[in-house]
Every structure is written in structure tokens, then in C-alpha cells.
Amino acid sequence: MAEDFDEFFSDNTQWVEDHGSAVSASAPPRPPKSRKEMRRRRAQRRRRSLISVIVTLVVLALIAGGVLFGYHRLKAWSEARDTTTIVEDYAGPGTGDVAFTVESGQGPAEIGQNLVDQDIVKSVIAFTNAVASSNATLYPGTYQLKQQMKASDVAAILSDQTKAGGFLEIKPGERVSTVLANVAKIDGANVDDFTTVLKGKGDGILPSEAAGSFEGWLEPGVYTVTNRSASDVVKDMVDARVAKLDDLGVAASDRKRVLTIASIAEAEVNKDEYYGKVTRVIENRLAKDMTLGMDSTVAYGNDVEPSMITQAMLDDASNPYNTRQNKGLPPTPISNPADKAIQAAINPEDGDWLYFVTVNLTTGETKFTTGTVDEQNAQFEQYVNEYKTGNENAN
Template sequence: MHDFFASQVQWVGDGEPVPSLAPPPPPSSRRQMRQVRKLTRRRRRVHMLIALAAAIVALACVFATLNYVRHAPSRIEPTKSVAADWPGPGSGSVEFTVESGQGTDRIASNLVKADVVKSADAFLQAVVNAGSSAQIQPGTFGLKRHMKASDAAAILTDPKQAGGFLQVRAGDRSRDVIERAARISGVSKDDFDAIVNGQGAGVLPAEASGSFEGWFEPGTYDVKKMKSAGNILRTMVDKRVEKLDKLGVPQGADREKILNIASITEAEVNKSEYYGKVSRVIDNRLDKGMSLGMDSTVAYSKNVSALNLTNDMLNDSSDPYNTRVHQGLPPTPIGNAGDQAIRAAMSPEPGDWLYFVTVNMDTGETKFTSSSSEFDAFANEYKQWESRHSQ
């Protein structure tokens, strides 16, 4: 090695070596040639190792950079900015409407335009803070100008504050739905009564036999925009027919019978797991020629809650809806059944049950049996629960 480097320099007068500008002389012996080749191979290996090491370092840097970028959001604290908001409580009066299916961003923008909230960001944050269970309701709301965003969000997520939109729920009676529809829409109740008294001519299908009971589809309806009682009633009935067709409910007399059974099931059931069983009890009692003995049908006729029935009501033989006295189904459905009750009426759960008793009103636990003696035992179990909770 020393000989090789020595051959690459030349000496000058002051004794300092300087690089030679001329190419090195050829080796003077085979030994020198072997040394040169050996040195050359060594240099190549060193260069390859250096290049490989550099490549490994570069790849490591790239990987580290990508990993850092990927996980940066979890390490970096978000910048917390305070959205512009009014201090509240606001003043004046603003009638604000939320359309069905309208997005939260659009609602926030409209609130800013109506001068209700100061910024869309403040309102959106207020909705997030309200939690996933708080949903903005469709309807018309009474708000103020310059409200605190959280106050506006609290009103818009409260179903009781919504106006203009009619909510029809499973189990609702037609008389109650019509009363709410008249109040919310501003259409005269007399206009609704005229159509009802006219047996729904031009609105109801033939299967309904002139009664609206059971023929309103549960859902949300923008009744203020419908302008007339006829449009409101027709929309709810048409939606019901559309749903029945979708569920595969047979037409004609069978359709009305299924709605009748489903309405009783809806009124009697307190937990979803019991729909099929209650429907089976109704079918079994009808098949055996037994009276249904359902308090819910009497409560419907008397327009009271089943909890407020009296012995006189339950023993009134002049009431065609009194299924304790009269055999068979009542003259009409007793409410608007939901999808689950309708499916149960078409395909009840297999069983020989003839009786059922809700033995615990807190938990909704209901027991089913085909034995009258066991039914009496269940009834006593309920009475014991009632006595414990009446003190």
C-alpha cells in the first residue's frame, strides 16, 4: 500500500509531496500488478458497501418520514379556535323551518342568514356537543335573533318544539292524528270532519269500509304545505297503501282483517319480542270461537287509556268494541299499526297460547299460556306486583 501511494506523488525541492499530474507508471513487476488489482477490488467493495449503506439510510429516512406524517394527527394537538357566537338569549321573533332530510350544514347556513346565530361553526359545534342522541327535527320553530348557538340547537333538537310537521306514530288513533293535523296545519277541523263523516269518499280504498282507523301510515308529514284536509288525509292513506303493498299484505277483506289484528297487537304489546306471540293468541282465540277479551278494544271505544277503564266500561254489552262480551274482531282497527305488528299479524309465532298477562309493568315481562289455571296464577302475580307498587 505504501509503495502504491508513493508512486502517486512526486517530490519538490522544499520536501513537500504534491500530486503527480502524470498517470502512474505501469507496475514494474507481477507482484506490483497483483497488489494493484487487489487494491482495485478492495476499493470497489468499499464503494459498494458505502452505496448500500447510503441506500439503507435513505430508505430508513423515507419510512420514518411517512410514519411520522401518518401518525402526526394523533400527536399534534388540534388548534382550538373559538367560533363566533352571540351571548344570547336573543330578542325578537324568527319563524324558522327545517325541511325533512335537510343537512346540518344547510340548516346552520340558514340560521346565519336568518340572523339567529352568529356563525355556522358555532351552531355545528353546539350540535356535536349535544351528543349523538340529539337529532335536529323537521318542522317550524319559534326562535329569536342573536341567539346563543347552543340555545338554538337545544330547540331544534326538541321534537316538542317542532311545528308544521305532523308526527304519526305506531299505535296512534285516527281521531288523535286528525286533531293534531288540524292544529298544526291551520286547516279547519270542520274540513277534516266533513271528509270523515263522508266515509272518506275519494280518499280511502274500498277495503277500509269508510273508516280511517288503521289507514294512516306512521311517519312525518309536512302538513302546512298540503293546504287542505283532503290532501293531508290522502297523503297519509296513500303512504299506508304503498307500505302494505311493499309488505305483501293481501288485498280485499284480508287486508282489513290483518290491519285489525295488527292494531290490537300494537296496543297490547309492550316489548318487541312479544308481537308474534300476542298475534298468535288472537288467532287461536278466533279459531276456537272464544271472545278476545282485550281491554285495548274497550279503551279505544271509550277513548281512554286502558289504565283508566272502569268495570262499567268493561261490562258494557252495548259497545260493539267490547271484545270481552262480543266474539270476533271489533268493527274496525283500533289504531295505526307499525310494520312489526303487521308482519306478526300475517305470520304469527307458532304456539298454542290462549292467554297472556303482563306480570311486571316496570320490566314489561309478559307470560303466555294455554292453561286457564296458569292464567289465573299469572293474574295473581300481576295483582301482587300492583299491590306492592300502589303503596
């Protein structure tokens, strides 16, 4: 309205030029000098008004577009959130009884899928979420579960090692006889089948260089036994051992020798720091055509613990494992050695040691002789006396 009034006033007013004094700075703008200038000013005002309208419309359009875009994004996020939070799960506690086996090396997703396949849990994501939220560690073995259980209940059971059954753990340094004794303790395992396999020649299971003996060829670890044949379980153990030797770069022709030396070191060593020295002692004695003189091999040949060795056993040269009487390595490994012992057999430490004596039973301190043969013999006698004071077993 004010703009129309200004135009009317401009169109109907006669203006005269002021030839007088200067206009004050606070005075209103000077009027146009002609109608042409009035028309120009009106055109400028109209253009400014039009531009203002256009700018306003553009800003409103951008705001409307942003609101619409944000609405769709919010809706999509909300729908996705609703989708991901809907996890199918049974209410529990489940019905019936079902034996479920977790294999060594399986992860939560694979275990979850197997649980779904047996209708123990409703969905894989329900189980994996339960495992993650409780930071659970899942143990191999066979568990007694029910069908249609709540996922969190299943995760709690599978992470409780006391509830696991049907698996066999082989520990470093164990003999085959110990493995068989442990198999006999497992419910559902047929110890007779395992005895037949492990006391046999290993056809189709052992590599040829093993010469028909499983001793030393069983890789330490945890193996599922329930609902599996003895030959399959034992083959897994042997395959894992061969794969380990391959990874360490041991040639097939050297496998038996490496395992034998490693198994002796495993039986003789009480601290990791001594593995490399003991394997060097063995190599040095072999190089000098000396007997190894290891009580651990004598004990193995008589199927007793070293503490049970008698003088008659030490004197019995008919025992091929009596390395006090017979030179060279024993016919087979005497246990299933650990990785550190195998690595020490592959790369013994450098040294001239020929004897070692564990002089302190409490601390496990072991002393190694060095120098000339005569010097080492003298040191050996000294260490033996020191051992006798502490009632240790010398080599």
C-alpha cells in the same frame, strides 16, 4: 488551463522507452509511447469533457423544468384553495320576518337551496358548512326566520326542536281521536278541516279495503301541517302506510286484517318480546271460534282508556268492538300500530297459547298459558289471581 499545458507538454516532449527496472506504484502514470497515442488520449479527454457538459446541461434542464412544473402546480393549488375558501354569507342578523318550513326527509343541501330561494341565507355552501361544523340535526317543522341571516344562526335555529312549529307527530298506538286533539294544538292548523277529512269516508285518500275508516291507516311519523290542506297531509299519512305494507309484502286483501290484529297487539303489549305471542293468541282464539276477550277493543268502542272500562261496557253486546261478547275481529283497527306490531301480525310466533295475563305492573311481566284447553283454563285462573295480587289487568 492545466489541460492546455498538458497538451503542450505532450506535443513538445521527446519520450524514451524505459528498459530498466519496474516503476514504483506511487510514481505518476507512464507517458505515452508515441504521438498517435497522445492524440488518442487528447480525443478521449475532449469526449469526456463534452459528455460532462451535456450531462450538466441535461441535469440543469431537468431541475429547471421541475421547478417550473412545481411552481405552476403550487399556483393552481393556491388559486383553487382561494376559490373554495371564499364562501358567500350574510353578516346577519337579518331583517323582516319569514316563515320557513323544513319537510320531513329533506337533507341539508335541499334545505339550504330553499333558504337561498327565500333569500334567508346567502349561499347553500355557507349553510351546509355551518351544519357540518356544528354537527347539527335539522328538524322538520315551520320556523320564524328573517331574510339575509348569517348561515350559522339559521342552522342553530333549525336544529332547535323547541323552535319548530307547524308539524304533527303521529306516535304508534295513537287513535284518530288523539291525532285530531294534537292537530288542535298546532298554530295555523285548521282542526275543523282535519276533522272533516278524518271523520269522512276517505274518498280519493283511503284504499277500498279500509272501508271508509282511517283508524290504523295513518303511518306514524312527523308531518308538516302549516300552509297545507288537511286532505294533502292526511293523504301523505295514508300513502306512507300503504307503502309500508307493500314493503312488508302484505297483499291488498290482507291489509285490513293485518292492521286490525297489529293494532290490538299494540294496545295489549308492554314489551317488544310479547308482540309475536299476542298475535298468535289472537290467531289461536279465532281458529277455535272463541271470543278474543280483549279489553282494549271494548275501551276503543266506548272511546275511553282501558282503565276506565265499566262492567256495563263489558256486558254491552251492542258495541261491535266488544270482543268479550262478540266473536271475530272488531270492524276496524283500534289504533295506528308500529312496525313491530305489524310484523308480528304477519308472522306470529309458533305456540298453542290461548290466554295471557300481565301479572306484574312494575316489570310488565306477562305469562301465557299452554297445554290442553282445560290446562290453559286452569293456568289462566292462576295467573288472574296472581294479577289481582299485583292489581294488574288480565285478559
